[in-house]
Amino acid sequence: MxxxxxxxxxxxxxxxxxxxxxxxxxxxxxxxxxxxxxxxxxxxxxxxxxxxxxxxxxxxxxxxxxxxNPDSGPYPGIHGNAVSLSVDQPQEAERLFAALSDGAQVSMPMAETQWALRFGMLTDRYGAMWMVNCNRPA
Structure with a gap:
C-alpha cells in the first residue's frame, strides 16, 4: 500500500x-x-x-x-492538512524550504526543534500547506 x-x-x-x-x-x-x-x-x-x-x-x-465538478459545490480551498516532506540532511531541508517559500506565507521559519535538526512550515502561493522536516538521528 x-x-x-x-x-x-x-x-x-x-x-x-x-x-x-x-x-x-x-x-x-x-x-x-x-x-x-x-x-x-x-x-x-x-x-x-x-x-x-x-x-x-x-x-x-x-x-x-x-x-x-460543479456538483461538489464551490471550491473549498486547501485547508486542514499539510504535505510533509522528510529528508535526511539539514541542507536538503533548507533547500526545499527555500524553494517552496517563493511567494509563500511562512508560518514557522526553518529552525532546529526538539525533534528535528530542521523543521519549518509554510503555505505556498497556491494555498497548499507544507511541513519540511529533517529528523534527529535516533
Whole structure:
C-alpha cells in the first residue's frame, strides 16, 4: 500500500504541479485535462483544467487536480492538512524550504526543534500547506 496526498486547486493545478516538480526535483508522470477526458463534450472554458496530475519524486507520489465538478459545490480551498516532506540532511531541508517559500506565507521559519535538526512550515502561493522536516538521528 502507498498513501498518497491528493490536492485540489482552483484552476491552477497545472501551474502548481510544474512548480512542485521544479522545487522537489520530480517529474510529472501524468497530466490529463478535462478536454482530454471529454473532448468536445467539455465546455470550452474548462477544457484546459486538470482532471488528474501525478508527480513522481523518487518513490514518492503527489497527485491532484483542479476543482472541476460543479456538483461538489464551490471550491473549498486547501485547508486542514499539510504535505510533509522528510529528508535526511539539514541542507536538503533548507533547500526545499527555500524553494517552496517563493511567494509563500511562512508560518514557522526553518529552525532546529526538539525533534528535528530542521523543521519549518509554510503555505505556498497556491494555498497548499507544507511541513519540511529533517529528523534527529535516533
Amino acid at each position: 502507498q498513501l498518497v496526498s491528493y490536492l485540489f486547486f482552483k484552476d491552477n493545478a497545472a501551474e502548481a504541479f510544474d512548480f512542485y516538480a521544479r522545487c522537489l526535483g520530480g517529474q510529472i508522470a501524468m497530466k490529463v485535462t478535462m478536454g482530454d477526458m471529454s473532448g468536445d463534450a467539455a465546455p470550452p472554458a474548462t477544457r484546459h483544467l486538470i482532471a488528474h496530475v501525478r508527480l513522481q519524486v523518487g518513490d514518492a507520489v503527489l497527485m491532484g487536480s483542479d476543482w472541476c
